[in-house]
Amino acid sequence: MSTQTPAKPQASGFRIPKVPFWAQILLGLVLGVLFGWIARSGDIGWLQTTLSQIGDIFVQLLKLAVAPLVFFAILVSITNLRNVNNAARLATRTLLWFMITSLIAVGIGLVIGLLTNPGSGTGLTPADGAKPKAQGSWLDFLTGIIPKDVITPFTELNVLQIVFMAAVAGIAALQLGDKAQPILTFSQSVLELLQKALWWVIRLAPLGTLGLIGKAIYKYGWDLIGKYATFTADIYIGCALVLFGVYPLLLATVAKLNPVHFFRGAWPAIQLAFVSRSSVGTMPLTQKVTERLGVPKEYASFAVPFGATTKMDGCAAIYPAIAAIFVAEIFDIQLSIGHYLLIAFVSVVGSAATAGLTGATVMLTLTLSTLGLPLEGVGLLLAIDPIIDMMRTATNVAGQSVCTLIVAAREGILNHEKYNTADGSQLDDEPQPVPVAA
Numbered sequence: 001m002s003t004q005t006p007a008k009p010q011a012s013g014f015r016i017p018k019v020p021f022w023a024q025i026l027l028g029l030v031l032g033v034l035f036g037w038i039a040r041s042g043d044i045g046w047l048q049t050t051l052s053q054i055g056d057i058f059v060q061l062l063k064l065a066v067a068p069l070v071f072f073a074i075l076v077s078i079t080n081l082r083n084v085n086n087a088a089r090l091a092t093r094t095l096l097w098f099m100i101t102s103l104i105a106v107g108i109g110l111v112i113g114l115l116t117n118p119g120s121g122t123g124l125t126p127a128d129g130a131k132p133k134a135q136g137s138w139l140d141f142l143t144g145i146i147p148k149d150v151i152t153p154f155t156e157l158n159v160l161q162i163v164f165m166a167a168v169a170g171i172a173a174l175q176l177g178d179k180a181q182p183i184l185t186f187s188q189s190v191l192e193l194l195q196k197a198l199w200w201v202i203r204l205a206p207l208g209t210l211g212l213i214g215k216a217i218y219k220y221g222w223d224l225i226g227k228y229a230t231f232t233a234d235i236y237i238g239c240a241l242v243l244f245g246v247y248p249l250l251l252a253t254v255a256k257l258n259p260v261h262f263f264r265g266a267w268p269a270i271q272l273a274f275v276s277r278s279s280v281g282t283m284p285l286t287q288k289v290t291e292r293l294g295v296p297k298e299y300a301s302f303a304v305p306f307g308a309t310t311k312m313d314g315c316a317a318i319y320p321a322i323a324a325i326f327v328a329e330i331f332d333i334q335l336s337i338g339h340y341l342l343i344a345f346v347s348v349v350g351s352a353a354t355a356g357l358t359g360a361t362v363m364l365t366l367t368l369s370t371l372g373l374p375l376e377g378v379g380l381l382l383a384i385d386p387i388i389d390m391m392r393t394a395t396n397v398a399g400q401s402v403c404t405l406i407v408a409a410r411e412g413i414l415n416h417e418k419y420n421t422a423d424g425s426q427l428d429d430e431p432q433p434v435p436v437a438a
Contacts, residue, residue, distance in 0.1 A: 021205075025271045028209030035210065036217025048218050054211025061201045062281035065194050067154040070280060070309060071166045072191040077302040078170030079184055084298045090407060094303050097403040098311045099348050101250070105242050105313040105399075106347040109321030110340055112238045118231040118322060119329025159280065163309050195284045202272065202285055209275040216386060228384045231326050235388040238318040239395040243270075247402045255409035257419060265293045265422030266401050273397035277389045282397050283308040290401050293422045294415035295408045303407070307400030312363070314392030314399075317347040320367040327368060327377030339371050346370050 019027075032051070039047040081087035145164050147153045153161035173180035248259030263270075266289045273282045287304040291297055321343050328335050346367045364378055408414040 021268045022271055024206035025209050025268070025275065028206035029213050029275070032210040032213030033217055036214035039214065040218035048215075051211050051214035051218065054207060055213075055215045056211075058201070058204060058208030058211060059276065059278070059281075061204070062198070062276055062278055063157070065198050065201075066159070066278075066280050067157055067162055068190065069194045069198065069283065070159055070162050070305070071154075071169075072187050072194065073283065073301075073305040074163055074166035074309070075170040075173070075187050076184070076191050077305050078167060079173050079180075079187075080298050080301050082174060084296075084302075086411070090299060090411060091302070093407045093411065094306065094403060097406055098307065101242075101246070101399055101403060102311075102313055102317045102348045103344060104246055105238075105317035105395075106321050106344045108241055108246070109234075109238050109318035110325070110343065112234050112241075113322040113325035116230055116234055117325075117329060118234050119326040121230070159309060198281075198284050205272050205275060212275055228381075231322065231381075232384060232388055234322045235319060236391050238322060239314050239391045242313055242318065243395050243398050247398055250406060251402060255406045255414075257405065257409060257414075257416075261420055261422060262293065262402070262405065265289050265419070266398065269401065270394050270398050274390045274394040277386070277393045279308045279312070279393055279396045279400070282393075286397050286400060289422070290404055292418065293401070293405060294418035295404055296413050296415075299408060299413060300404060303404040304400060307403065308397075311400045311403065312392075312396045314395030315389075316363050318395070319388070319392055320347060320364050323364055323377075323381055324367055324371060324373060327373050327380065328371075330377060330380060331374050333373060335371070342370055343367060 035047060035051060038044065039051060081091065084090060145160055147158070147161040147165065150165065152158070153165065173184055248262070251257045251259045251262055266286075269282055269286045269289045272285055273279065276282060279286075283305060286308065287300055290300045290304055295303075324339075324343055325335065327333075328339075364381070365375055368375055368377060405414065405419075
């Protein structure tokens, strides 16, 4: 007697196509521009409120996990260096490339500012400026690194102080050895929990893009950009030159890597940074795409969190260079060669003052106070800051990945096969942190 195998049910001929993550964000951006224009031109209050709430909630969700994420990411990343050969060498090379690319970026910013005179013909006067509530100086920067207690940095979201405490805890854990293992295991578990929760938020990025871009369009339109047209163009051009010129050139010449593969793999993180305006909020995705580009997890888990809190080519190099020239022209102050050298110095050394948060006001006040320029100039730029901050942050995040790739390639630890086949559209799985070795 013969038996027949039941026929397999036929799959439905219709299947919903899977939309790549980058395409989802791009769609959100297009719809945001459309709805923002409709809300502004028709003065539709409910649409303006909806766009604003969607964007604000997305940013609030991103920032909710920033403080604990930074603390545990830095702590775990430092302890993970014990699993990496030549850890001290890797850390030193990473910092060196952070500084080199920052110096190149600030040089490009100065050249663009000197060629275009962004403060001329704006119609703005010193009377239009106002001193910022939050200021920065070298004394504030140095003394502000050390917190007065362990609670305030988390409640006030002082990322620089959180990084300091995490670094101290990580180094202490390394010194304790096996005695610190319970703390490291707990820290790793908390980091995994935070990354999983934040990954859910990242998946909402297309919706957040719609709200944030829509809010910017209906709130600012083209009226504000008109007064700051040259300045805004300078920032975008400067960042674009670094993002699409300097970084690919360094990848091709120094790391011997095809830049096209970098953009194909890292584009989702660059897009999210553009929308969210937060390097730290983008950090889990930045680490994910960096690992997919072939950087070992042990090294990426150190370099990416380190870069997310200190590596700011857009906010701390290009922006303060052009902004300083802009402010000097508004207040009719002549800058000398010495001033330009000071701008470069502040940009390379003081970029940690931005600490990966939305905006770069503290970095700008640090630059202006070092140059002796009026801090009222900061008030002139606060209105336009949300628009230019998008491109600045995208440049920041790209630079964090590029420097990590350069070091990994030069040290011979980069997986070239993974780099050449990386596909940033495949982002369905959550980033997996590196296990802490027993």
